[in-house]
Amino acid sequence: MFSIIAVQTGTMLRIFRNRGNLLLENLVHRQELTVPKRKRPRPRIAALDKLFWVLARRFWSARKQALIVVTPDTVVRWHRSGFALYWRALSRAQRVIGRRRISIEVRDLIFSMVIEDLIWGAPRIHGELLILGVAISGRTISRWMRRAPTDPEPAKHWLAFLRNHREAIAAMDFFTVPTITFGMLYCFFILGHDRRRILYFHVTRHPTSLWVVQQLREAFPYGTARRFLIFDRDAKYGAEVPAAIRSMKIKCIRTSLRSPWQNGVAERWVQSCRRDLLDHVIALSERHLSRLLAEYVSYYHDDRTHLGLEKGTPNGRAQCRASGSILSYDRLGGLHHRYDRAA
Numbered sequence: 001m002f003s004i005i006a007v008q009t010g011t012m013l014r015i016f017r018n019r020g021n022l023l024l025e026n027l028v029h030r031q032e033l034t035v036p037k038r039k040r041p042r043p044r045i046a047a048l049d050k051l052f053w054v055l056a057r058r059f060w061s062a063r064k065q066a067l068i069v070v071t072p073d074t075v076v077r078w079h080r081s082g083f084a085l086y087w088r089a090l091s092r093a094q095r096v097i098g099r100r101r102i103s104i105e106v107r108d109l110i111f112s113m114v115i116e117d118l119i120w121g122a123p124r125i126h127g128e129l130l131i132l133g134v135a136i137s138g139r140t141i142s143r144w145m146r147r148a149p150t151d152p153e154p155a156k157h158w159l160a161f162l163r164n165h166r167e168a169i170a171a172m173d174f175f176t177v178p179t180i181t182f183g184m185l186y187c188f189f190i191l192g193h194d195r196r197r198i199l200y201f202h203v204t205r206h207p208t209s210l211w212v213v214q215q216l217r218e219a220f221p222y223g224t225a226r227r228f229l230i231f232d233r234d235a236k237y238g239a240e241v242p243a244a245i246r247s248m249k250i251k252c253i254r255t256s257l258r259s260p261w262q263n264g265v266a267e268r269w270v271q272s273c274r275r276d277l278l279d280h281v282i283a284l285s286e287r288h289l290s291r292l293l294a295e296y297v298s299y300y301h302d303d304r305t306h307l308g309l310e311k312g313t314p315n316g317r318a319q320c321r322a323s324g325s326i327l328s329y330d331r332l333g334g335l336h337h338r339y340d341r342a343a
Helices: 002-015 019-034 047-059 071-093 104-115 122-131 138-146 155-170 210-220 240-247 260-276 286-302
Strands: 169-178 184-190 198-204 227-232 251-254 326-329 336-341
Touching: 104 138, 122 138, 122 286, 155 169, 169 260, 169 336, 184 210, 184 260, 184 286, 198 210, 210 240, 227 260, 240 251, 260 286
Parallel strands: 169 227, 227 251
Antiparallel strands: 169 184, 184 198, 326 336
């Protein structure tokens, strides 16, 4: 009903309207519809179109009413939508609030200091960072220290312990050697950490805890015992061996279960002994193996260079002069040789 009344009202207004204005309005609307219908991807306003609008502006005073495209309500709605879009974009933008976060390099440096220097606190780390030119507060360091890894590699603890006490540390262990009759011999040895020197060794077929206690007494006479003795949790030691070690005023350092790396110096000597000697011979008896080991220990102390001793020997082999003929001496039945210059 409302639409019918609106049509009738518009018809009556146009009847009493000036015919010239009506013709101009129709002409303008036709021009507006003609431009989009042109067969081009993007319609363009030509020079004749521009001339038409210039003439229409000059000779038609009511042209502005025909140019109204949207209503004021539409403009207000667009403004509100743009306002909401603007503040939504600002709220989603990642902005740093408060103090600037420290860089990843500084954080990793704090973590490394916490792991490498176990007894350092936040003031000590803060001082080191200030000397390095890193401007950071002590409270920030304390906060990041709580996030640092709390379980550093156990190897670093052992390495620091061994380096600081190697003059007072000895290690003992067993290794087995098969015989020609398919039996098994047990080689017991004690090694000093300071110069990788073999302090004592012995061979037996039946190792027991009491036998080990006797070997310890022979290896460490009165007043010659080391302060620390590293050994594993072999069942052959029993309860008698740790008790005997403590009675000799030696501190027992027992490795963890299945952790041979904690007694790495002794394990390294076993590997060297096997590679240099035992992999190339067949043990006939205890006496035969004892003689071979005695020769190897002598070669190991006096002739064989060691990577851990800066290519030196446990007994300190002297360096030869640069001139003179070179002489070769057999060691271990010709398995190895020693080279010296003739005097």
